[in-house]
Amino acid sequence: MGHKVSKATTKIEDVSGEGVERSLTPGDDKNSGEPAAKYQNFIVGHEDSMGAEGGAESSEVNAKSSSAGKRQNFGRRNSKICPSLVDSEEGEPSVISSEVCKCFITVSASSGEHGESAEVGKKEPGSDHATSGRGAVPVPVNQRKELGMLSTMEFYNMLMEGPTSPYLYDPHYVLIIDTREKEEYESLHIITAVHVTVLSESLMVSDFSKYVHIILYDKDGRSHCLTESPMSQLQMRLEDFEPEVLEGGFDAWLTKHPYLCTDEIIFSELQREEMFFTYPSMILEDWLYQGAGQHATNEKIISDLGITHVINVGLEHPSPFKVRMQYFEVRVTDDPGSNIINIFPKATDFMRQAKLSKGKVLVHCNLGVSRSSAVILAFLITEFHWTLMDAYKVLKNTRNVVRPNLGFLKQLSEYEERIFGKKLTDIDEIHFG
DSSP, rough: OOOOOSSEEEEOOOOSSSSEEEOOOOOTTOOTTTTTTTTTEEEEEEOOSSSSSHHHHHHHHHHHOOTSOOOOOHHHHSSOOTTTTOEEEEEEOOOOOOTTTTTTOOOOOOTTTTOOOOOEEEOTTSSSSBBBBTTTTEEEEEGGGGTEEEEEHHHHHHOOOSSOOOOOGGTTTTTEEEEEHHHHHHOEEETTTEEHHHHHHHOOOGGGGGEEEEEEEOOSOGGOOOOOOTHHHHHHHTTOOOOOTTHHHHHHHHOOOOOGGEEOOOHHHHHHHHHHOOOOEEEETTTTTEEOHHTTTTTHHHHHTOOOEEEEEESSOOTTTTSSEEEEEOOOOOOOOOOOGGHHHHHHHHHHHHTTTTEEEEEEEESSSSSSHHHHHHHHHHHHHHHHHHHHHHHHHHHHTTOOOOHHHHHHHHHHHHHHHHHOHHHHHHHHH
């Protein structure tokens, strides 16, 4: 997890980009002689934003709190057999890999400021994405949900969802059903999961309507294609409740998230609160996360996720792991008048360099709502050439509580104009939407 350094360089500068470097010598570092990393403990200060902190984030979280008792419409079809799977000569289904059941279509980017639709279908040389507008690239849309499939990333974010505490604390938020052999379940299973045999013993079909989500998993994600398997039988039984199947099954989940597996059987809300605590949202698969200060200062979370780089956007929380990780610290309050636009390029470069070094990045502020969202949106606009609106939709889909304050949205709109030469997003649709 990053390099230990004997001399960490802290660069303190204002948003104009001018600053000075200071040398810090961690007292507990034992690997003297190693050079400081390029971005080790990079700090950006903002002198004009030292007012009341956290007010906008707190109010936005409260405004966005929603009941977990309402079932969401995921646009899934009734057919649960994936047509992308090609049977082998022996009649067995092919292995479900990351490339299977990912049916993507290209949608247009947001309309321009004069209402013209983004053009779809053109491709830049060497690009796999259609382009539109002035270089804006549409977001690929994942249609495998229509097939009743759920990726490990989508399932991870589902478990973490909640404004201040995870909805998972509510026993009726998600019903996770393990269809493997009972011995396998008792040895290790996904946290809060029940074994399929419990259903016939204690639940009537009508009871399933109480759950917001119903997730099924097997050993390796293949048995839902076999008509007589427990998975397929259960899918047919629960068809009216739109269950989803975890791609890759338990094996794939255990490989990515062993810290979210247990041998304990958890039923009550009290048990859930004792056994489970929230992790940051996963924005880009396996390397970019967004969360709150409580995540960034929790050593277990940092270790479980393998975080190597942290962007600390705020004043409320320290950066406690400077000896072993690289930090980019932005001293700014969550105030509409705070200047944040000038740090977008440096924060984006910090994330880009972390990705190139195969690192994992956590971007956080106080609550993971406003300031950290602005930084990640700027990165998505720059790195993927998505419009502000499309970047916001992607971010909102992975972390539902995101809500940059209006001042940050105006600066993001200005940043979008710098990238594309014109404004492509009506920020009122984001702010009031």
